[in-house]
Amino acid sequence: MKKILVPIDGSPNSIRGLEKAIEFASNDNYSITILHVATLPPVHIIGHSKDKVKKSLAKKSQKFIKDAEDRCINQSIPFTTKLVYGSDPAYDIEQFAKKYKHDLIVIGAKGKSTLKRLFLGSVSSYLVETTKTPVTVIK
Structure with missing residues (x-):
């Protein structure tokens, strides 16, 4: 079975990325x-x-993680959920994909960033430029 990595941060774009990944997963294995x-x-x-x-960060993310899980359950898509702690989301996502041998990363073009105006889409841009795993960016 092939594996799709979907980074989420609760933003509308990350949810659109998840929806596209669910579409991909439902068409293939x-x-x-x-x-x-x-x-x-x-x-x-x-x-x-x-x-x-x-603990505080995990509590803040519970709602949108649960929503993402429910979307997979509703479409009968096999999934796992991982919460990791890091200091550089782009690098952490890249390393996670590499370590667990994901076949594809599907990510929203823009996420929730405290520096959103300066680095709009910086995580997706980093992944497209640096990772060897194929990346699909969803607007």
């Missing part, structure tokens, strides 16, 4: 990995224990 990279702030900024920050 694919499974989907729903991946959320929770970005940890630098250690000197945190002010709380790392575990407390991780």
Whole structure:
């Protein structure tokens, strides 16, 4: 079975990416990995224990991760969900795809970024330029 990696961040574009991945998976023998990279702030900024920050980030992502899982369930698409903590989502996604040998990455063109105006689509651009895994970018 081939594997599609779908990074999500709760943005409308990431959900469109998931919908396209579900379409691909329903036409072929694919499974989907729903991946959320929770970005940890630098250690000197945190002010709380790392575990407390991780719990808070996981809680904030629960709703859109559950929504993504429900979309796969409703279409009878096999899936797994992964929540990873990192500092550079683009790099973390690339490494995850490589480590777990995904056949395709389907990602929304723009996500939720605190620097959205400066780096519009920076994660998808990075993946297109650097990863050896094929990438489909959804607008």
